[in-house]
Amino acid sequence: MASTMGGLVQLWNEWEIQLVVLLSFILQIFLFVTGSIRRYNINIFLRLVIWLAYVGADMVAVYALGLISRNVQSANTSDGSGRSSNRLAFFWVPFLLIHLGGQDTMTAFSIEDNNLWLRHLLNLSIQVYLALYAFWKSTGRHSLQLLAPAILVFHAGIIRYGERTWALKCGSRDGLKETSWQLPKLNVEIDKGSYLDTICYVLKSILCVHDLFSGRTISQMKERHVFRFQGDRPLEQVSKLLEVELAMMYDDLYTKAMVLRIRSGFILRCISHVFMIAAFVLFLTACSKQQYNRADIAITYVLFIGGFVLDVCSIFLVAMSPWTWAFFRAQNCHRLAHISWLILCSHIGWPEKRPLWSNSMGQFSFLSSCIGFDEPRSSSKMLTILRKMLNAVNKKLWFRKIWHTKHAKVNKDIMENVVTWVRRLAREEFTRIIQEQNWVNLQPIINCTLNIPANSFGNNIVLLHIYTDLHLRKQPDLNVIGSEATSTSTADIMDTCRKISNYIAYLLVMQPSMLPLSGSAQDTIASFYEKIINKGSRKQDVLGTCYQLVEDHLEFGYEECLTEQEEPRAWLETLVEIRDMWMRLLIYVAGKCQVELHAQQLGRGGELLTFVWLLMVHHDIGAVAQQVDLITSSKTMSGNFFAFYCPKELAEQSTA
Known part of the structure; x- marks a missing residue:
């Protein structure tokens, strides 16, 4: 019995770093998937699991950084006495920094995370320093060929982590007050009462919704005349209009939507994609010249290819955003606008007949x-x-x-x-x-x-x-x-x-x-x-x-x-x-009801009371009017x- 336990402990010690790194990546996949479905779900058990994954993802990534930095001696061993698998562990450090940056579908679990964005900024500084320390202590002569791709991934990781902190700041109460953008002029014929009419109306009124969730009243709105309902609207359109407004508000509060919608944020994301592609090519070249453990190479492939798959899925999420359709339409890119509209109205997007909340x-x-x-x-x-x-x-x-x-x-x-x-x-x-x-x-x-x-x-x-x-x-x-x-x-x-x-x-x-x-x-x-x-x-x-x-x-x-x-x-x-x-x-x-509570309920599947409140504000009545x-x-x-x-x-x- 003692020998069996000793063997298990030795096996765990040999593969601990690899397993923890894979666990960190699995948690990121889980957060990406559940971040898209939690707006529709009110299951308490699922919410608990998401919270554990959200909190545990950062803990696992930081723990992995500590393991890698602790294994300096075995990683730097070149005479064969140390395990060769540790020679590639330093290359996983920047991937852990990417994991700390979170996924596009979930930057905040609750509205309090946005308001505490300064604390996340402090964590960014500390964890980037910890990653640099682990990266520096784990590199050796055998890793010089992988130094260039590792640096590229490191820069991509800093960009991703910065995006998360930036998104939290934009989703905070003060960040919503500073939000300012203009809807591109759309040259499109709209049928009254259609789903396209609903989307166009929401694109104009979403700034006013931001004002509401930032604590402003009706009289303090920037575009009050756009927000107030004029005339009668069909019941189906009113209900869907409120759903789209709150769905877009959910994206701005709990995802990286606002960052990716800004030109500077879009440019930084493109730069991180270029860095990752270049790093993958350099890694393939280095692997052909240097012998590494097959299991470690397979784990690195999983981190690269899995990251690319998540990025492609994120592109689809961006493509089905109403803002993407409006941008292409304003630029007269009719084919791209048509593709974006098809994705938006498809089953994976925001179809007209499906509720955009738990209903x-x-x-x-x-x-x-x-x-x-x-x-x-x-x-x-x-x-x-x-x-x-x-x-x-x-x-x-x-x-x-x-x-x-x-x-x-x-x-x-x-x-x-x-x-x-x-x-x-x-x-x-x-x-x-x-x-x-x-x-x-x-x-x-x-x-x-x-x-x-x-x-x-x-x-x-x-x-x-x-x-x-x-x-x-x-x-x-x-x-x-x-x-x-x-x-x-x-x-x-x-x-x-x-x-x-x-x-x-x-x-x-x-x-x-x-x-x-x-x-x-x-x-x-x-x-x-x-x-x-x-x-x-x-x-x-x-x-x-x-x-x-x-x-x-x-x-x-x-x-x-x-x-x-x-x-x-x-x-x-x-x-x-x-x-x-x-x-x-x-x-x-x-x-x-206070507006902070309405914002909090958006991350829990939505609440009927929020719909009633928003409808009242559209008619200039309620505590804010x-x-x-x-x-x-x-x-x-x-x-x-x-x-x-x-x-x-x-x-x-x-x-x-």
């Missing part, structure tokens, strides 16, 4: 998380023990977050409702809407939430969420209503109510920083569970407790309204009011809900 919204149901795992009448002892264990663990808040958090697709109905409500607000049509909407059925629940100053925003969300869930569970037989409502439209309204209610509950549980909370979300959730779970975790117990909880919050004399709403016609009217209530609440929350208040000093129902989405001055005029 999902988080879902969390408080009632479902309270209901335990019921035991069937006939079950084995093992299953009984397992259910008891799950019921015990289900009382823990962290388990509820993991087990009961789900995701649902953002369907067309939800986007239609969002666009409709934002457009109504932008047109200042709420005076007429409020006059028509008396909130007859929701008046009791609204009074017990919005008109009580002591209630925190988190408590109101929980109460409205419970009320919505209870109302959906009491669906009556709608056939008695007649032709006023079809089963299809009712099902769509119910689906919208359930998804938006569960989504805002999900934000309260998983993303509380995105909500305008006045207290701790953790304490709010814990207090709710304490009131519910104490009376049992069976389904009937939970529903009965929640129903009693809602009644306890109602003002005296309104308890009978809950029973009246169970009638089919009143139930359907209340359902429509609930949908309108949640849409208004969604827009209010989106307008209050005209302030939106939740309630006013008026205690009338119309005053309260009118102030949900209307500018403050308009709300004051209405209540006056």
